[in-house]
Each structure stands twice: as structure tokens, then as C-alpha cells.
Amino acid sequence: MSKYFSLEGRIVATAVLALIVGTAIPWLCIYLGLDTRLSWATGLFIGILIILGLIRQALTPLATTLKSLQGGLLNFRDGDFSISLVPPRDAELRQITNLYNEIGEHLRRERAHIYQRELLLDTVIQSSPQALLLVDQSDHIIYSNSSAKKLLNAGRPIQGLLLQKLLPNSPGEIANAINNWENGLFNYTDTNGTHSMHIGNSTFVLNAQKHRLIVLREMTKELTRAEVEVWKKVIRLISHELNNSLAPISSLAHSGKMLIAKPDKAAALEKVFNIIADRCKHLTEFTQGYASFAKLPAPSCETVNWQALIERIAPLQKFTLKGDLPERPGYFDPVQIEQALLNLIKNSREAGSSHEDIELSISTDGLGQKLVIADRGCGMSEKVLQQALLPFFSTKEQGVGLGLALCREIVDAHGGHIQLLNRSGGGLQITLWLPWAESPK
Known part of the structure; x- marks a missing residue:
């Protein structure tokens, strides 16, 4: 029957046949001389049984196919695309199972292709000299490469650790740069000497969760x-x-x-x-x-009154003082630091920033003194940012490239470090950090 009729036709034919049989049986019972009431009851009962049997027989291939499809879809949900269904004899059901098998084969090929790409990408990332960290919104490290393990945890695994538990084991300058979401150049020192690093931070949404990507690049050789x-x-x-x-x-x-x-x-x-x-x-x-x-001389450090420093600089270069001055006086070579600040403020003005947008802020803590100059000029491209502190590097037509290099030499001579960062919304921020050295408490 399934060879000549569709599933819908078989169901209709079964219903018609069951109706004929159910009607014929009571008449057969009457013809055989049985009681009329009993004949109709018996005929109805036997007819219902026959109808149920015929309908079950007609629907058995459909039920079997649906059960197989259910099992296959559950496998899809679990990520298993290896199961194929045996096509039934019915043409319509066979078409459905063939379509399922085609989808399963397509998903198997796609997963194999994605796996190969992920394997290739992971191989490239693991062999990259750049340290990569992927952190989820709860600050757990969900991915890292070999360079990150070596730089931050002496080569030991860091995946699954909390970022805040990992950073105390890392160099202090790197930990500060990561904690402060910095973007730009900074220096750090270890047993192998002083290294120049570039850090980049970016965020994106993955699986409806916010993630942070941290990229640390060794710049010393470059x-x-x-x-x-x-x-x-x-x-x-x-x-x-x-x-x-x-x-x-x-x-x-x-x-x-x-x-x-x-x-x-x-x-x-x-x-x-x-x-x-x-x-x-x-x-x-x-x-x-x-x-x-x-021939920059060694710094001659002395106690410096912050207000007096501001009053000496203000007539020479216009800027805005942001925040209050620290109560504790500074301790550095005032002549050299004044020269560095004047150079930086002059650079901010030449970068297109107005006097009102050039801000100087000063703060201190138990470790040192931080002087920050922020402007709203044109900023620097990544390429320029990586070379800005080099002697004789300049983007100006008539520049000799000594201003920022001299500032770096002055800060380095004090035992501190200088950091250049592009500001969100445009402009540049330059941070001078100076240790207290032998400053009186």
C-alpha cells in the first residue's frame, strides 16, 4: 500500500476502509440471525478495533520516523552530528530523513572546518611573541598564550585564574599598566635589564558577555x-x-x-x-x-615647593592646573623638571591644543611623584607613539627630535619613567613618574 499511496492517501484510505468495515459488520450480524441490539453493539466494538488497528498500521512509519528525528535533533543539541538516519520506504518520509542527513553532513563539515581554523589560529597565537590575555567580565582569564604565561607567571598556566590574583606575581609596572587599562608605551625592569613594552586594551561582547583583550608587546629590540x-x-x-x-x-x-x-x-x-x-x-x-x-648633567635633587614650581613655569607657557597641589613638597632637580614640563607644554600647544585644554595635574603617594600633562591636540598614531621618545625622531618639518628624548633622559636620570597615551576623545596624555629617592620624609 505504501508503494502506491502517499502518507496522506494511506490515512484517508484507511479511514474509508475502517468506515466500510464498521458498517458492514452489524449488517453481517443481523444476516446471521443475531439480536439486532447486540449486533449493532458487537459491530461497533469490532469496527472500532479494526479502525484503531488500521490507523496504527498506517501511522507506524510516521511515528518511527518522528522518533528517529527526535533522537537525531537531541544529538544536534548536544553537538553530535555523527548520527545518520536510515531512510524509510515511504517517499515523503524518506525525503525528510534525507534532508536531515544532508544537514547533519553539512554541520559535520562546518564543525571540522571551524576546528581546523581554530587549531591554526591557536597555533599562531601560541607562537606569537606578543603576550595575549582574554578576560571575562568576572575578571577570570579564559585564554592566554605562551608569551603571557612566561611574562606574567614564569611560564606556569594562568587560564582560569583571577586577574587580580595573577598580577601580584608580575612586574610592578606591568601590573599597574593592566590595572589602569593603559594604552601605550611603558618601561619595566627585571634581572635582564630594562625593557620597553607596548600595551593595548580592547573590549568586545562574546556569548552575551563583555570580554577584555589585553595585548603586551616587547618593543626593546624594535x-x-x-x-x-x-x-x-x-x-x-x-x-x-x-x-x-x-x-x-x-x-x-x-x-x-x-x-x-x-x-x-x-x-x-x-x-x-x-x-x-x-x-x-x-x-x-x-x-x-x-x-x-x-651632556645632560646628573640631577641635583632638592626639596621643591609645588606652588613655586608652577609660578616659575606659568609666565613661560600657558596651561591649566587641574586639581589641588600635594601637601608634601616634591624632591627632584627643579631646573631639569622645569625644562621637561616646558618642552611638553610647548609640544601640546604645537599639536593644536588650546591653552585652556592643556592641563597639568600633580599627585604624590608613598612611592613617588606623578606629573601628568594632558591636552586635546591631534594625538599620535600607533607608529609615531612607538618612536616618539627616540632621539632625533620628529614629525615636524623643522624639528630635530630632541624635545621628548630630552624629557625621557631627564626622567630616566631621576630613576623614574615617562609614559605616552592617546586620550579617549582626542589628545595626548604624558605622565612623568619620579621616585622619592633620598627625599626627606
Whole structure:
């Protein structure tokens, strides 16, 4: 029957057949001479049994197929796509099971493809020199690579740990940068020396939960290579400046020698000497600028009144003082720190920030003194941010690239560190941190 009729046709045919049989049986009982009432009751009972049997027989393939589909879908829910269904003889049910099997095969291929991609991505991430941490909204580390384990926990596993329990085992500068959600360059020191690091923070939503991705990149080798390139550049620059001045001086000296013999050429001779003097002055200023960077004296630290420091800087560069000044006086070389602050405020103004948006804030704690200059200028790109502290690196057409480098040298000489961060909403924030050293309590 299933060979010639669809499932719907078989159900209709079964119902019609059951109706015919149920009607015929009472008449058969009457024909056989049985009691009429009993004949109708018996016929009705037998007819119901026959109807139920025929309907069950007609629906058995459907029930079997639905049960198989239910089991297969439960496997799908559990992530098991390996089960295929045996197609029944019924054409319509076979079409449904074939469709299920096609979906299962497609999901198996997709899962295998995703697994291969995840394996490739994990291999790349694990071999990356950048330290990667993925933290969920409860501050649990749900993913990390080998570089992160080595940097933050001496190579031991960190997945599943709370971030706040891990950081005390990490270098203090790294822990502070992670805790403060910083983005930019910073330095830290260990038994192998001083390292330059770049940290980046980003957030995204995964499985309806907010996650934080932390990327730490070792920049020491890149900065060293960049420094070599910078020294090559400065040698070329000095050579160019010397040639531009010495060549005309030599020519003018020869002309002056010839003019000495002609008393009526005194005015021309004076002009020659003036030009020579101007070129010599230019060379002197040029070399003194580099000498001041190369021969920075050791800081002479002393107790500094914060209000007096502000009053000395304010007439030279306009800015806004943010917050109250600390009660405890500072302890550093006032001349060098004043020079660093003036350079930084000047850079903020040249970056397009108005005087009102250039803010200086000062704070202290038991470990040291922090001076922060924030502006609303153009900020820095990631590439510039990584090289901004290098000597002779400048994005200005006429810049020699000594301002920020000199600030870094001053802060390093005090035993502190300098940090550059782009601000949300635009602008740059530069933090100078200075230790108390031997400051009186």
C-alpha cells in the first residue's frame, strides 16, 4: 500500500476502509440471525478495533520516523552530528530523513572546518611573541598564550585564574599598566635589564558577555634598531649642516683674502665677515643643541615647593592646573623638571591644543611623584607613539627630535619613567613618574 499511496492517501484510505468495515459488520450480524441490539453493539466494538488497528498500521512509519528525528535533533543539541538516519520506504518520509542527513553532513563539515581554523589560529597565537590575555567580565582569564604565561607567571598556566590574583606575581609596572587599562608605551625592569613594552586594551561582547583583550608587546629590540637608524640619520644631518656652512665659509674666506689687498673694498669685506659670523653662530647653536642632550648633567635633587614650581613655569607657557597641589613638597632637580614640563607644554600647544585644554595635574603617594600633562591636540598614531621618545625622531618639518628624548633622559636620570597615551576623545596624555629617592620624609 505504501508503494502506491502517499502518507496522506494511506490515512484517508484507511479511514474509508475502517468506515466500510464498521458498517458492514452489524449488517453481517443481523444476516446471521443475531439480536439486532447486540449486533449493532458487537459491530461497533469490532469496527472500532479494526479502525484503531488500521490507523496504527498506517501511522507506524510516521511515528518511527518522528522518533528517529527526535533522537537525531537531541544529538544536534548536544553537538553530535555523527548520527545518520536510515531512510524509510515511504517517499515523503524518506525525503525528510534525507534532508536531515544532508544537514547533519553539512554541520559535520562546518564543525571540522571551524576546528581546523581554530587549531591554526591557536597555533599562531601560541607562537606569537606578543603576550595575549582574554578576560571575562568576572575578571577570570579564559585564554592566554605562551608569551603571557612566561611574562606574567614564569611560564606556569594562568587560564582560569583571577586577574587580580595573577598580577601580584608580575612586574610592578606591568601590573599597574593592566590595572589602569593603559594604552601605550611603558618601561619595566627585571634581572635582564630594562625593557620597553607596548600595551593595548580592547573590549568586545562574546556569548552575551563583555570580554577584555589585553595585548603586551616587547618593543626593546624594535626601539634599539630604530635608535641605530636615528643615529645614522643624525650623522647625515650633522654632515649636511657642516657642509652647508663650511663650504660658503671657505669661499668667503678666500674672497676676504682678496679684498684685504683693496682698501676701497672695506664695506664688501665687512659684509663677508658678517656672513661668516652668522654661519658660525648658526653652527654654534646647532652643536650646542645636540651637546645639551648628549651632556645632560646628573640631577641635583632638592626639596621643591609645588606652588613655586608652577609660578616659575606659568609666565613661560600657558596651561591649566587641574586639581589641588600635594601637601608634601616634591624632591627632584627643579631646573631639569622645569625644562621637561616646558618642552611638553610647548609640544601640546604645537599639536593644536588650546591653552585652556592643556592641563597639568600633580599627585604624590608613598612611592613617588606623578606629573601628568594632558591636552586635546591631534594625538599620535600607533607608529609615531612607538618612536616618539627616540632621539632625533620628529614629525615636524623643522624639528630635530630632541624635545621628548630630552624629557625621557631627564626622567630616566631621576630613576623614574615617562609614559605616552592617546586620550579617549582626542589628545595626548604624558605622565612623568619620579621616585622619592633620598627625599626627606
